Structures are given as C-alpha cells and as structure tokens.
Amino acid sequence: MKIYLVGGSVRDYFLGKIPKDLDFVVLDCKEEEFLKKFPQAKKVGKVKSVFYIGRDEYTLSSYENIEQDLEHRDLTINSLAKQEDGKLIAHPLALNDLEKKILRPVKRQNFLDDPLRVFRAARFWAELPEFILSEELVETCRYVVQQKDIWEKISPERIGQELCKALKSKRPGNFLAFLENVRGFEFWFEELKQASQIPAGPRPYHKSSVLGHTIRLMNELAGDFWAVWMAFCHDLGKIFTSPDLYPHHYGHEQKGIKVVLALTKRLKLSHKMALAGKLASLYHMQAGNYNDLRPGTKVRLLKNIEYFLDPFFKLIFADSKKDYLAQAKKDLEIIKQVKLPTKFQGLGPKSGEILLSLQGSALKNANKNCAKTS
Known part of the structure; x- marks a missing residue:
C-alpha cells in the first residue's frame, strides 16, 4: 500500500494556503486491506473506491503508479503528489504553471472523459483569479462543449456543487466569464446564452450587457454567498425581453422567477437557493426605491425578505448605490413589535x-x- 497526498492539498502548499481538507490517493491496495488498516474509514459512492477519514478523502487508484494517476488529472497545477516521506512528484509543467500562475489542462482527453472538468476549470478561475487562462485550456473547453453527446455523463448535482463553490470564491463572476469565453452556457445554463448580447438597461444607469452587469455585481459582493447568488439571479428575467423594447426591461422582475425556478430545479439546488433567487428577482427593483415606498408596501417587502435581509440589501446597494440596510433593519424591528x-x-x-x-x-x-x- 502506497499513500500519496495529491491535488489541491499540495497545490495550496505552494500557494501559501492552508488546505481545509486533504486528498489522498492509495495505490496497490484493495478495499479490504484499506479497511483493515483504517477501520474508521467511511466509504462514499458506489462506482469508485472513495473513503473518508474525518474530512480527509482517500481514493483507491487502479493505476499502476502515481505518474499514471497524475496524467489523468484536470489541470497541471493539480497534477501534484507527495509521498509519505515528503518527496514531490509533479507533472513536468506543474511547478512552472504555479510560479507563472497559468491554468493549463493536462490533456484534452481528460476533459472528454469527464466533461465536468469544464465547470471545475471555471470554478478554479473564480478561486484563483490571479491566474491566467492558457490558450490550451480555452481551446480544450470550447472543443468539449461542442460534443453534445457527452453532457449526459455529468450529474446535475455535480454542476450545482461547482457553482456553489464558485459562489463562495474570491471572484465569483469569473465562473460566468469563463463559461461565456468557452461558449459553455449550452444545456446547463442555456438561459444565459444570449445574456452578453442583451443591454442591461438604459444609460446612464447601465453601460454593459445583462451578463456583464451580473458578473460585476457578483464580484463586488464576493465573500457573501447569499448576496452573490442573489446577484446571479436578480436580472435573469431580462433575457425574456423583446428586442423591440431594448434597452428597457419592463416586468422583468416577474419573468425572472420562471428562470430561477427552472435553473435551480435543473441543477438540483436547494429550496433555500430557489427562494433566495426568486426574492432577488421579484423585489430588487422595488427595494431600489425603498425610501419612496408606502408603509404598507415596506411591511410586505420586509416580511417577505426578512430571512435574507442582509444579503438582499447588499445586492440593492451594489446594484443602485443606495444603502438602505440600516433603515430596513430599524423598520423591521418596528414591525415585529406590533401585535x-x-x-x-x-x-x-x-x-x-x-x-x-x-x-x-x-x-x-x-x-x-x-x-x-x-
């Protein structure tokens, strides 16, 4: 039995980060032998031999050696392994790409074998925005997204997981920017295919497309998962606007609900995410004029968005540059005192x-x- 620390756990060491969880690859070992040595290990899944010991993941590899295993990984910067004695084994370009901050695929076939890696690459760029995208990565992902027959290989939950990780990242808008670059909205994010061609609204309030505006807000709100997600959802209804009405988007608040519910259902996202996205779409325009609302309208608004009050009004500030959060909190307390x-x-x-x-x-x-x- 040979155990190697692999992937992001090793990469983060070189980037000066402390990994939250550790990933290991185990060679020359069967499940029975592994469980005998680590009886506390818990198996997950049915296809691959993957075990958890606490928060650390152990994958029993079928490859003959660690070099073969590394050849089948997604990006060169993740094609790293450490032996138990500390010796480093790396893809020939791994250390160079870490130093020069380049996201590069190990090889195209790995992405064809597991097309989820397109979305993983998008998420990595959101987590590592200081890295540049290599031409090989962009070309590889563009090629993969054109192979329509392979998309059924991906479970929707896995794409939803990559999206959620991106929403927690340093520059979450990069997830969408990457997919736009590689033409990767097809199928899983089909509603966004034309978003870069639709004006976000009339000048001087908006100077970019619906997609550009959404990406900007997501990046401004980085660090708050729910605010970023609500930014993702708030203008989705604009994709249904007739081009004859551009740059205006009358009634896009209601139209966005349909898109949010379709997207969250498709990606198997939580009911809580569906609700937050729906509220962001439905109420962001109304809340943008909070001080002008009638008292009864304020009451209905605050009661509806109470659970997401902070992230919702962070979105409103990013969208309109009007800061109503403190006032909304005071108003909500007044409402709660009425019996x-x-x-x-x-x-x-x-x-x-x-x-x-x-x-x-x-x-x-x-x-x-x-x-x-x-």
Missing part, C-alpha cells in the same frame, strides 16, 4: 389585513417622528 389585539384574532384573512394595517401605521408614525427630530 394583533385579541379582539381581531381568529378572523381568517381579515386578521392578516388588520395586522398589516397596524404595522404600516406604526412604521408611518415612527418615520414621522424620525423626520421631526432630524
């Missing part, structure tokens, strides 16, 4: 209407008092 009197309880929908009216009145009075003292 429905006993005599109005148990009246069905009418009870809800009365509570809404009372909350709106409380908000109106509080804002009046605030205006008098300011």
